[in-house]
Amino acid sequence: MKIETARPRRVGQFLYVEITTACGIRGFGESGAWGHLEASQAAMQKYCDYLLDKDPRRIEHHWQMMHRFAHFNGAAVGGAISAIDVALWDIKAQSYGVPLYELLGGSVRHKLRVYAHVYGQTVDQVAAFAAEKSSEGFTALGHLNPWLDEPEDQPYFLSHAQLLETGLETVRRAREAAGPNCDLMLEMHRRLSPAEAIAFAREAEEYRPGWLEDPIRPENIDAMAEVASKVRIPIATGERYHSVFQFKMAIERRALSYARVSVGVCGGITAALKIAAIAEANDVRVAPHNPISPIGTAACAALGFSRSCVAIQEFPTGYDNFVFQSKPDHLGNDVIDGKLEIEKGFLLRPETPGLGIGVRDDAETIRPPVTRAVSMRLNLDGGVVDQ
Secondary structure (H helix, E strand, C coil): CCCCEEEEEEEEEEEEEEECCCCCCCEEEEEHHHHHHHHHHHHHHHHHHHHHCCCCCHHHHHHHHHHHHHHCCCCCHHHHHHHHHHHHHHHHHHHHHHHHHHHHCCCCEEEEEEEEEEECCCCCHHHHHHHHHHHCCCEEEEEEEECCCCCCCCCCCHHHHHHHHHHHHHHHHHHHHHHCCEEEEEECCCCCCCCHHHHHHHHHHCCCEEEEECCCCCEEEEHHHHHHCCCCCCCEEECCCCCCHHHHHHHHCCCCCECCCCCCCHHHHHHHHHHHHHHHHHHEEEEECCCCHHHHHHHHHHHHHHCCCCCCCCCCCCCCCHHEEEECCCCHHHEEEEECCCECEEECCCCEEECCCCCCCCHHHHCCCCCCCCCEEEECCEEEECC
8 A cells, every 4th residue: 555645735724644545545634733824734745745655554654754854843743744644544544445534443332422622702601612512412511611702902900809700600601500410611722820720720729620721831741740739639641742751751740630631732543642652550530621623522522432531622612713602513623524522522433444524625615724823912001911
């Protein structure tokens, strides 16, 4: 078996790779480096050129080549490697006529818990969305920002007391709307300092959040470990980690309870399997991060259906064209052949070969490429705010 063609495909806010073998098998993968798709596409093209005439089944070998080539890495390069790695696994599973999870050891469950996105620029909107998704059967709600998804052009300022009070009010209202049996997975978007995160978490405990995701910026693993050691709400982080070794350090330092593995950034299925093994050996649970299209979700699901340490995964129902708005369907459904089936907050196990879905031939016509311009929200004093 040889690779005949390999090419990047820019579709709306998504970046795919399509790899075709000489015997006609097509595999797809998706880069999760959504903030820098132009750079990820350039790296992807370079790796596509390398793959021509190679045997797609030598996945570990190709992963080592791409990951260790010149020892330059990062999220954009990691996104390219991840997409290609997923596409190679897709091809291999299709060649055997089995779903991808079968190649990873077989299924450990018949359905996979997911959480839906909740967006809102007001507390009332958050509460309404929380009630709606809970009534649809979701047992967990994520992307729930205690400080809301306000417009970036609106200057930001909160005193310490306001910061705590505002965030707590959002969580309280969401808990009332969602009910006691629905987990609230709080998405902090790196907003807080370690001291603020600790203060907020201690007061938010009464609302029993499922986790605090990235309460502080994720670069400083020791600072995240300090927060984790001083609060009783589980910490979730790792969505922007692009290396097995970053996860190893965070897990060893007990900086997290949930490893937010981005299969579209960390190095694909190959890297995710390595990370899951480290996590399981250290009693850390895996919760794949995926704010992109169904291709990315299907790749995460292959991990979730084959690894018992996976607890839950993201099911993005919003952020279409980078707009913070909840919608009923999976983001990017319109450019995908096939469908992921959801039933009362659980993703049903697919039975079709490979990922079970692909990218439509006319996807670029349906969604012309969209570039996310560089922008950040500013504080009232002119400084940059993470949101």
